Amino acid sequence: MDLALQLLFTGIGIGAVYALVALGFVLIFRATNVVNFAQGEFSMVAAYLMVVAVEAGLPYWAAFIVALLGMALLGVVFNLGVYYPLRHRTYLPVIIATIGASILLANSVLAIYGPQPQVLEGWFETPGIQVGPVYLDSQYLLIIGVTICLVIFNFWFFEKTLLGKKLQATSQDKEMASLLGISVSTMIMITFIYSAVLGGLAGILVAPVLFVSIQMGSTIALKAFAATIIGGFGDVAGAIIGGLALGVIETFGAAYISVPYKDGFAFLVLVAFLIFRPQGIFGERVAEKA
């Protein structure tokens, strides 16, 4: 029982990271109708930026700001270089281009840094606290706390601010939004920046828990995508619940079934959902209409 509680905590912590990346997926998907396959690489690049900034001697908080600014810039470049030129084409060329971008990003970092995984220290000095039978790792606590704050922020931003409403209008009907004087291309640019920062944040938060490696991007992205399907594609709440659920399932699977195949559980859960409940937990839309 104590072990189960401990696993639950860890699972929610890692699941929160999937949820953040999944949120980035969903936001871009709703704005552009395209899945960004380089979303995981945003996390990886941010973690490396953080490592570089810390090694360069910046204080942790300054490195954090530098890394997030770098991600915002990457969001701009990504939109202009990968999505925007293809915006009038069907989804297939666009996803192939984002896959190309993901390969480009991962391997550029590999070419610069080499295959050696890097280590990033955690934010706090104290490693964690013992509460009854459960040991609460401070980094996991931070991840969970930041995720809760972001979910609240996200809700406030999209529901209560004018910019958030404009973004929603753009994702629902681009033509009508542009007729109402909303600059669709600006809104899409903002979405990419926001998603890149969100993905980057997830990468920086999870970096002290995992190693900072080239593969971390694609691993996180696959889990996050599975999370979006489990939660219901295109649904914000679904992405978060799906991410948390997947983190817990995976942690328990690794503890009780098999460690080497830990990364395979997400796939099995994904296929089960695709066969038995393709609309996910919350979703209604089953297939994309032509």
Next chain:
Amino acid sequence: MSAPSDNMPIPAPAIRSKPLVIRHLPYFVGAAILVALAANMRFDGYVHNILLQATTFSIAVFGLSVVLGLCGQINLAQAAFFGLGAYAVGIGTTDLHASFWLCLVGGCLISLLAGAFLGMSTLRLGGHYLAMVTISFQQIVTLVMINAIWLTHGPDGVSNIKRPDLFQSSQSYLAFCVAMLAIVGYLVWHLSDTKLGRAMRAVRDNELAAGVNGIDVFRTKIYAFALCALLGGLAGGLFAGGFAYVSPDQFSFAESIVFLTMSLLGGVASPIGSTIGTGLLILIPEWLRFLKSVPGLYLAIYGLFVILIIRFMPDGIWGFVADAFARWRAKTAAPPVAGALHLKPATVGGDTVLEVTGLSKHFGGLKAVDGVDIAVKRGGVHALIGPNGSGKTTTLNVLSGLYEATSGRIVLDGTDITHMPPHQRTASGLGRTFQNIRLFRSMTALENVEIGAERPGNTMVGKGDDALTERAMEALTFVGLGSRANELISSFSYGHQRLIEIARALASNPTLLLLDEPAAGLNSTEKLELHELLKRIAAQGLTILIIDHDMTLVSEAAQHITVLNFGRRIADGESMAVLRHPDVVSAYLGSE
């Protein structure tokens, strides 16, 4: 009623083409020369290895040209299927001491089954799912290759893989692989002109239109995906025999991306393009070996290539060349002359071709169609009209199966089609056109109409490709576009595209033709031509159910009118009486 220019009783010369084997003779001669060269030229080991790699990789990339090029579905796990075939031969010929041929076939089967399973679980959903699921599958296969040491020898890989006795020397094995390449290449090349290939292209261009033209979209996608996996497995088996050693890193996600890049670079739609792309991407890295000294640089460049190709050369190198050639040929090649089109609508049921009772379609709380009855009599033009938002198009979409009915019953010529998917309704004799035209944009007018003619259960078309072409030409000639049959859809005006859509439906010899606002967007001359065309269709006894706003067209063409308003039927009967009905007048003009 018939326009003299179109239906003159000229004894049309039947369309007869030379047998395939003779037309394609140059290909086989070329292939035989290549095989002979591979068997007899002396290569040093390095060149031999490059040739062997290019040959086996090309076969795997052919798979992508089927799934991505022909059918428009993505597969990011081709290296995994390649690996399944390779490990089947690797483990089979060493640990299990089985014959090479048995292992090769077994590997193909394993890949085929894995592909079919993946496809069945995912292909009903959109393309994004498929991309992610194939990546996940790729990761799982890699995980198993590395971790299931008892089976796969783990990261060490399998060595001393056997070759068949018949092709023991490297020279003869290479010749064997080149022969396989030639055979598979021929099949893939020819596939696009078969019924299955046309169905795949139709699915790629427009899934909705493919469905209502009698194509089982889901099954077609699964065939394409499984075929791709099968070719991956075959290529992997040949690869394993050739290099005698396999290890997990040869079949990683990165290799899947390499395959994808090869396919995109050469031209995704053709086996020739696949071979060009594969050859280039195997040779270029050999010339630029220094890049390999920096890990990652190499794949980073591939990633950049993918983005640039998609942006600037979406059809690849061969697509670029072939497109120029096709444009030149469309101008020069005169389409064959066709005879008159005969429509022979099936008459199984009684006097009523379409019997709709109590049909409802609700979207959540909105009752878009609410308990509508329609009875379409055989051999006339029946119109369904109503103000905007009255539920006309929803009714049509429920009739053709794009929406599932909430309740009610639809009987077409004695067959209950209420719960059939679109392609089965088409097979039962329903033909339709769309308000916003849905043609297969990458195909010629003739190919579009051929897909219509291929409707399962079409009794008016004989066996073989020639009969199909003949039927399609007749339909195109009937709408007056026979002379432009070989042109691509993009070169036709809006009005002509509408006529091609009607021809596509007519070629299938439907029992009932549904026309969704055929006059929308036409100018007055085109409307007159459309009116004439409708008369000529009706004169052949085909029943038409037409939806339109154009009251002149409706009142002149239709004998019977059903009027909808707010999802309910408010009037039904003989044209003139219905149009004078007070409810109809008030629905259209408003009441005092």
